[in-house]
Amino acid sequence: MNKQHLPVRDITVLVNYAGEQYKLLTFTNEYRSLMMLIYDNIFTDGFGECLGMGKCGTCLVEIIKMQTEPTAYGRNEEVNLLKAGQSKETIRLACQLLIDEKMDGLEVKILT
Numbered sequence: 001m002n003k004q005h006l007p008v009r010d011i012t013v014l015v016n017y018a019g020e021q022y023k024l025l026t027f028t029n030e031y032r033s034l035m036m037l038i039y040d041n042i043f044t045d046g047f048g049e050c051l052g053m054g055k056c057g058t059c060l061v062e063i064i065k066m067q068t069e070p071t072a073y074g075r076n077e078e079v080n081l082l083k084a085g086q087s088k089e090t091i092r093l094a095c096q097l098l099i100d101e102k103m104d105g106l107e108v109k110i111l112t
Contacts, residue, residue, distance in 0.1 A: 014107040016064070017042055033073070035059040035095035038110070047112055053094040056091050056095065057084040058112050059094040065107040071098040 014040055015022045024041050031037040035048045040061075051057040055077035063070075070092075077096040083086070091111070097103070 002011075009101055009104070011039065011101065011104045014065075015042060016107070016109040017044060018110075026099055033101045034061070034070070034097040034103065034106075034108070035093070038094060044110060044112075047075065047110065050095075053111060054080060054093060054095055055062050057081070057093065060086065060111040061094045061108040062086060062088075062111055063090045063092060063094055063106070063108055065074060065105070067105040068102045070103050070106060071100050072077060072096050073098060
């Protein structure tokens with residue numbers, strides 16, 4: 001069987017948290033979501049309590065800058081944002097944002 005190997009493309013995400021900016025490097029499929037990338041790389045007290053199930057609303061981020069709209073899973077996000085009193089289009093649940101090439105160059109601020 002002939003397997004083609006796709007080139008691994010680095011993805012850079014800038015995360016603003018507690019007055020600091022973190023440059024996180026990853027690639028497609030290394031993490032299942034932006035929440036897990038942040039959870040594993042930055043100590044964020046109380047962030048991502050349901051570990052990506054889209055239920056708790058503790059992984060709120062504000063999109064500061066993006067090249068293209070990030071790919072979203074689309075489960076539970078709208079309901080949980082409304083429960084959290086968030087209606088701004090730039091506020092998202094990090095657990096619902098898939099790590100792929102569209103995320104390269106994304107800058108977010110952690111709100112929780």
